[in-house]
Amino acid sequence: MSLSYRADIDGLRAIAILTVVAFHAFPDVFPGGFIGVDVFFVISGYLITSILQQEIQSGHWSVASFYARRILRIFPALVLVLLACLVAGWHTLLAEEYMQLGKHLGLGAAFLSNIGLWWEAGYFDKVSEAKPLLHLWSLAIEEQFYIVWPLALWLILRSKRNAMCTVAVLALGSLLLSVWWVWSDRTQAFYSPVSRAWELLAGAWLALQPVQRFGSVPPVVRALAVAALLGATALLQATVPFPGMVAGLPVLAAVVLIAVPSSTDWTGRLLRHPWMVALGKVSYPWYLWHWPLLSFAYIIESGQASAGLRLGLVLASLLLAVLTYRLWELPLRSLPRRWVIVLLVVVMTVIGLLGKNIHDRHGLERIRHKNLIQVDQVASQDFLDFEKQGLITERKCDKPFKFPERDVCLLAHQERPVSAVVLGDSHAVHAYWGLAQAFDR
Structure with a gap:
């Protein structure tokens, strides 16, 4: 069974x-845009619970x-993105x-x-921008919720207790x-499916309400809800304890x-606008594609890419999302489901x-060679000795390594041919002098 389509949800x-x-x-520019994930949680909880309730009550x-x-909904686009990251990583990492x-x-x-990122988080965790699959944490939370929710909802609806109160x-x-x-423990609060379940359950609770329970409300209420989402996107800072009570703002909106759907006020016209509906239809593949492109750009550029490049990657990810939806997801639905x-x-x-x-x-x-020595293995062993000998440099050598300009800091003896290259950040600069002394170069 299926629900009546609502363009405003797209x-x-x-x-x-x-x-x-x-x-x-x-x-x-948009420091609070992460609240969009919380909106997705509410939508998912509402739609899935609506479908399950309809099927359970009808006996189907x-x-x-x-x-x-x-x-069929989750796997097709995800398979493509995972394979693309596998190949891209081989060539760039x-x-x-x-x-x-x-x-x-x-x-x-x-x-x-989400569980893996939860365990990784801490002082020694690598920067999030260098993790091309970081964004899959939210998808994991949704799927973990759906492992237990169908049976839980079935038990709730079969019990004599009020389902809405239970939820x-x-x-x-x-x-x-x-x-x-x-x-x-902010990391636990952010990644745990238990501390995020209430956002999906908010949508589930809404789905259990009788039809027309809320009736009509003044257009200003819906306008305030949209304004709250846009305002939070522009003003909310990552330093704010989140999710917690702060997440109640996007969830309530x-x-x-x-x-309270409406097609007459400006919010209803906005949500039902053909362009908004079209974006909503490809929101899932767009979510999957956009972050890996930005992350690989961060890795390749050794830092944040230019604003122009980031904008180009956003548009490229949207194109990939449209192609994924039209040429991959939709055709698969017409094939034998089993x-x-x-x-x-x-x-x-x-x-x-x-x-x-x-792993x-x-x-x-794949890139190890018998003639290459890992800098960290050599430098960490003799670091204190190098420091005592005064071999830790204080020279400023922090120009970015970029092609084709080759604006780099080169250190070598003029009378000797270059036989080894040390690439890296400030740690490599310090390690260089110790390595040069250790190998008498």
Whole structure:
């Protein structure tokens, strides 16, 4: 069974994806754009619960059918993006970086990215911009929720207790945990499916409301909801404890816009505008494509790419999203469902195992050569000795290494041929002098 299509929800998806992409591409201009993910959570909770409730109450509910639909919805675009990252990483990353990418490939294929990032977080965690699959954490939280929610909802609807009250209590418990953890362990609050469940349950609670429960509201209420989303995108800072109570702003705004649809006021016309609806339809593949492109650009550029390049990558990711939707996702839906599902599951499993193998084999050590010595192995062993000998340089040598200008800092003896090259940041600058002394160069 299927729900009646609502164009305004696709329009709300468009607002959500625009805020997320804007935040990732231009964080200084749109520092609060991460709230778009919270809007996606509410939408997902609402739609999935609406479908499940309809099927359970009509007696046509099937766990197998539910998960088959999830596979057909989630796997096609995700498989493409994971394979693209696998190939791009092979051509652009060092062994250590490729090893980490392999780990994240495995986690992404298993929908455990949030757990992996949760464990990685800390002082020694690598910068988030250098993780091409970082954004899969939100997808993982959704899928973890859907592992338990169908059966939980079935039990709730079959019980004699009020379903809306039960869901409200569950959401409140999750929210309280989120508020507690956001002060005691912000990383846990951000990545834990338990502390994020209330956002999906807010949408679920809304789906359980009787039709026309909310009636009509003044247009100003819907206008305030849209303004809250846009205002948070422009003003909310990453330093604010999040999610916690602060996440209530985008969640409440999304609930209002879903609960009280309108086609007559300006918010209704905005959400139902053909361009907004079109963006909403490709919001999922756009979400998958945009971050890897920005992340690989960050890695290749050894820092944030220019604003022009970032804008170009955003547009390129949108083009990839449209092509993915029209030439891959839609055609797959017309093929025999059973075989498509089997194929997608097999391919996803292979990707996950391949990612694990890449990680376990240290990025396949594809760039290691017997004549190359890892700087960290040499420098860390003798660092204190070098320091005592006064071999740690204080020279300023921090020009960026870029082609084709080759505006780099070159240190070598003029009378000797160059036989070794040390590439890196300030750590490499310090290590250079110790290595030169150790090898009498």
